[in-house]
Amino acid sequence: MALLECRKVSRHFGGLKALVDFELTLEKGELVGLxxxxxxxxxxxFNVITGVFPPTLGEVVLEGRVINDRKPFQITQMGVARTFQNIRLFKEMTVLDNVRAVMHPRCGYNLLDSFVRTPRFARRERELTEEAEALLERMNLADRRHEKAGSLPYGAQRRLEIARALATRPKLLLLxxxxxxxxxSEVGQLVELIRKVKQEFDLTVLLIEHQMGLVMNLCERLVVLDFGQIIARGTPAEIQANPRVLEAYLGKAVAE
Known part of the structure; x- marks a missing residue:
């Protein structure tokens, strides 16, 4: 069974057809570029897969279950995590608290526990903090855990966003x-980081990226979109040589 399937998915915004008959199958453990x-x-x-916008037509299927009507938080709980093109951190909170914040849906204690500070509350808070610190260690952010997230350099903020996504314990990571x-230099480090977390966390990864060097070095296969429709699929080498892809990027026909 595939981890994720998009079956003839379309998304319309009024008269604008942002996505038309989009089809994608992700098997467990793949690293695919879009x-x-x-x-x-x-x-x-990404917005359709994560429930931000339901598909106008078609189905999104996660591990055999149609998730068209699920809310974003429900899809996250089912094992799908994402990062954003524009970094979305709690910039006035510490690096550690940014990671801890996304863990609280599985904190395991109730409101009374938190008010009374019961042993269960103390134990779970300690466990969540230890888990968050371990993630920061893997992202090379442990020494900055008490700094405000907004004070981090740009590349470190990107790593923190990935750490927060991993804190939800995903099966599928959308970057x-x-x-x-x-x-x-940061791009080269990012390539190694994505490979590392994919292996260590047993992830399937779907990646959007404009840095072609990263895409070609990292992804096992590619899917190419233009005007909401798939125009090509294949290995990085096949995509690099595809005339339709070159035309889409260059804006003119390429001679055979």
């Missing part, structure tokens, strides 16, 4: 332009 020019519909795919704003 690429295309600006406005091609890539982030709409929306994780290398945006990074310099070449």
């Amino acid at each position: 690429i295309g020019p600006n406005g091609a519909g890539k982030t709409t795919v 929306d332009e994780p290398a945006a704003g990074m310099n070449p």
